[in-house]
Structures are given as structure tokens and as C-alpha cells.
Amino acid sequence: MANEGASRAARPPAEPAAAEGPGETSAAPARQASAKRAPAKKAPGKAAAKKAPGTAPAKKAPGTAPAKKAPAEKASVAAPAGKASGGKASGGKAGSAKAPAAPRTRTGLVRQARRINRELADVYPYAHPELDFENPFQLLVATVLSAQTTDLRVNQTTPALFAAYPTPEDLAAANPEEVEELIRPTGFFRAKTKSIMGLSAALRDEFDGEVPGRLEDLVKLPGVGRKTAFVVLGNAFGVPGITVDTHFGRLVRRWKWTEETDPDKVEAAVGALFPKSEWTMLSHRVIFHGRRICHSRKPACGACPIAPLCPSYGEGETDPEKARKLLKYEKGGMPGQRLKPPPDYPGKAAPPLGAAG
Secondary structure (H helix, E strand, C coil): CHHHHHHHHHCCCCCCHHHHCCCHHHHHHHHHHHHHHHHHHCCCCHHHHHCCCCCHHHHHHHHHHHHHHHHHHHHHHHHHHHHHHHCCHHHCCCCCCCCCCCCCCHHHHHHHHHHHHHHHHHHCCCCCCCCCCCCHHHHHHHHHHCCCCCHHHHHHHHHHHHHHCCCHHHHHCCCHHHHHHHHHHHCCHHHHHHHHHHHHHHHHHHCCCCCCCCHHHHCCCCCCCHHHHHHHHHHHCCCCCCCCCHHHHHHHHHCCCCCCCCHHHHHHHHHCCCCHHHHHHHHHHHHHHHHHCCCCCCCCHHHCCCHHHCCCCCCCCCCHHHHHCCCCHHHHCCECCCCCCCCCCCCECCCCCCCCC
16 A cells, blocks of 8 residues: 555656656656657657657757758759750650749840740741742732731642733733632632732732832732731842731740730830841741741640740640640641742652642
8 A cells, every 4th residue: 555655656647757757666657658658759850769868869850850851852943953954845744844034134135035045946947938939929919818818828829820821011901800719728819809900900010020129119019017018028039027917026025035926016125125137037937936836825835945944834734745746847747838948948748739748
């Protein structure tokens, strides 16, 4: 009974019993109690086993654990950034790259824009106008016909048109109904017939049957705006110009070069970022990229060679395998848009109208 009373008296101060230790009977239960509680204290780690002798291990536990976690968290964040800036997006894993911030200064914007242009020059060294033509007149007519349709459809239509009406004089004197039938595949064929016959008559009557090489003269022709004029000037006369079509406008806004939507304002904003000598080829490269990779609805971000530079990375498919299936024309192993592409074009020629392929 004396032992039972001693043990009962020893139980309330169970925690300090290890320190007091006056008798064997009271120390044994205390040690057992502390041994039973030990697993609950061991949860944070091995340091919990050393807590009983003193308080120093208790200070180590909160200090050492965060120190080890912090580098691990930084490493997990730094890895995707390295992939994004170290090379082409197609080499990384889906979702690993992050869109870089848009430039905050004018100098930064100029540098970013010119770097993208250099990258595009490496990707598309063969960039060119995707309309088939043999002279300025054919390019002018083909560009007018390309409104609201593809260059492929125009290229499949113009051979018969130019075979029947090879000069401005011939087309100006044509039967409108016959012209309409020839260009019907391009859509809006009645309005386009009026435009190409009207500009042909103007060339015959005002410019001796020759296409003028000045912007102010070209924009006076029926159906000819600044975009069409710059296509003709840049590719038929070697006069630098920026062609703002739907692809060009979409991409420069994604790259944060401008927020403008009006073509004339886009032309002015982008033109200020580059030397004038770059304007024509810049237009070809941007349009090539928009048609092949940076699509309107489903851009192939995971297969984009300039993804590390693009502030809009992630708007489209980022998985490399899925993104590669979205590529078009020569980038996707498909025929191009020209029936007669330049010699350095690496893809296949487009099929004639009505042909399979």
C-alpha cells in the first residue's frame, strides 16, 4: 500500500520526474510515461529524441527545417525559367516555360522586337510573298483578289485569268461576266471584277499601261489600299513597306509591340521599331509565322521557336507533341500556297485548282 501511495503521488508531476528522480519506484513510472509520449514528439524528426536532455535541440528543429525547404522551393521555380530562356520551346516539357514580361521601356521594346525579327529570320530564311506573279501587274491584280480568301486560292485562279488577259489593256476591255466566272473561286467575284477591271483601265489611261512605283499613285487605283500598295512596292519595286494584314496585326499585338488595331496606326507603331530596310522582310516573316505556327484560335506555343521571347506564351497549346500537330504548310509537312514557289522554299508546291493534294 505504501508503494501504491508513492506511485500515486509521483504521477501528477510526471514531466519533472525525470529531473527529480529521488526514488526508484517513482522514477520508473515517470520514465515509462515519457517513453510512451516520445513517439508523439518524434514526428518532426530525429531532433525530437534529443529534446528530453535539454532545450537546445528544440531550437534547432525550427531553424534547420525551413533552411532546408527554402532552397528546394527556389529550385523548383528556377527550373522552368531556365528551360524557357535556354532554347527553343519544343525542347521543354508541357507547361514548363513561362511567358516573359513585356518590355517596360522603349529601349527594351526595341531590343525585344529586333531580337524576335532575328529569330524569325533564322526560322524562315526563305520567307517570300505567297502570291505567284511574274510582273508588277500580276502582283497587283493577285493582291486585290486575295482579300477575304487564301493566297492558295488566288494562285490556283490567276493562271487562267492571266492567260486570257495578260495586260492591263486586255483586262480593261474584257467582258465582265467572263472575268467574274474566271475569278469566282476567290469569292466576292463581282466586286473584285469591278476593282481589277477598274484599276486596269486606270493603268491604261493614266500610266501608259504600267504599274506606278509610288505609294501616292497606287492608292488612287480602284480596290488598292495601303496594304496592297506596300505588297506591290516591296516585292515588285524594292521599296520598303510594312504589310499589315490580319496575321501581322494579331502577332504584333501578342508580342506587345503595339495595342493599336487600326492598320495605319499599327504600321506606324511597328515601323518605328525597325530600320526602314527591314520593313518588307519583317512583314514576310511575321506573316509566315502567323500562318504556320502562331494561329488565331490555336497557336502552337509548344512548338514555337520564339516562345522564350513571347509575352503571350501559353495562350495556345503548350504540349510539344500536341502543338506540332497544329503546324501548317512546310512546318507541318504540307504543301505551301504557291504553285511556283522560289527555289529555296523547302516545302512542296501547291496543287493546281481541282487537283488532289
